[in-house]
Amino acid sequence: MELWLEELQLGNMRFGLRADTVLHREVSRFQEILVVDTYAFGRVMMLDGTFQVTEKDEFVYHEMLAHFPLMSHESPKDVLVIGGGDGGTIREVVKHPEVERAVLCEIDPRVTAVAREYLPSVAAGLSDPRVEVLHEDGIKLVQDHEGAFDVILIDSTDPVGPAVGLYSPEFYAACKRALRPGGIVCAQSESPFVNGDVVRRVAQSVKANFSACQLYLAPLPTYPSGFWSFTAGADHELPQDVDKARAERLATRYYTAEMHKAAFALPPFAKALVE
């Protein structure tokens, strides 16, 4: 008998992983949380039927969301991560010795607790002494912290339900106020193949508030279409060439200074979404 864990993607696609053991299942105040061991992608966490993180491919997402903006900043001391309750983005953030304080603002405390228990390699960074974990609404937190951060990372779920507000121009205006001069905001912005409207919406929200807006792309096998986008915003030109020695110290499997530079080359079909 075979057990399959399957995500219905945008109504017209589905992606499934053959499962070994169901380790945990609960309905939190915010969503259904499911942890399953799969054969092809190792341990997997699903939220409301959507693949959030898998042991096999999470490194690409977390490295690209964290290191592209952090390496674009000369001295990222205070970093805020909104969402990302599994801790993977924070794990990458605290690899930077420049970081003095990393705040994780995840609305659902159960996501963090479940990740600590079942996905220790992902949640590892949460125990770093520089990390502060808050379970609040990220939108309110950003509004309440003016000029407090050097980098804000938006590691949100899809633009449905509570995460919708994280895609609006008003939220990016609040992020701008929460940043110090020279600050950088960066968000996961969905698939250029199947969520072109979201890619466009995030770019518009960033451009409405920042002079520079850079889309960049990376593969994510367990997310719809297997190819994902990130959007960075700043009020200065984002550097294509970053410090190689600094990048090498991060001990990464996807991100490098070379990959950083290469990320500025965009295929015309994706470039067209943000122009």
Add this chain to the structure above:
Amino acid sequence: MELWLEELQLGNMRFGLRADTVLHREVSRFQEILVVDTYAFGRVMMLDGTFQVTEKDEFVYHEMLAHFPLMSHESPKDVLVIGGGDGGTIREVVKHPEVERAVLCEIDPRVTAVAREYLPSVAAGLSDPRVEVLHEDGIKLVQDHEGAFDVILIDSTDPVGPAVGLYSPEFYAACKRALRPGGIVCAQSESPFVNGDVVRRVAQSVKANFSACQLYLAPLPTYPSGFWSFTAGADHELPQDVDKARAERLATRYYTAEMHKAAFALPPFAKALVE
């Protein structure tokens, strides 16, 4: 009622597209051929239950397989495509005005016939007067043509059944003999995420016969893991900088001179497969 077209990938993954109409189904001498209209990826051709080509994402695969090696050659006059019976790779090859003769060697005449009828936008290039379509065994054809081609493209199915021979060092040795001096061979080489063994095998076969071996990557939503690799071989260094004006004339949606250069940056996890 919903109709789903689904591929079981490597036993432990599955990818499905919701289908509208089944347009064609036959069992040829070589394989089962299925053409279906899907909601998310347009018209799709499956061979033996494996997604081969979809209207929505085929441009990435065909552009990257054809233009990377052709743009790496100063004057690609004679080009051979092995496999690729749908015609998509040939369509990109004949965009190069330098090409005087493009030979398509597809073992199954029914694939070509079905593509001409049901996927005219993919098969378009097959009608170009410079194109010669042969329905033979690619291995034998290569053995019989010494010093005949400037570029050989291996657009094969997965390394099972009749395609296995196309992954061997002996086949690449024959390709080398079939190439003129300065010639380039380039093959699709499967997913760096889930077919690491194949990526490695192709690199070994290329390296056993050519002094230069370059892996490069591109997204392919309907192939396993959504991320694909290609491997190019030559007896000279492959150029990172190609003629921008020449690239622009190709009217592409994924490939550009900038994307060509960026393709040389490889994530460490993929680089490790070919080192």
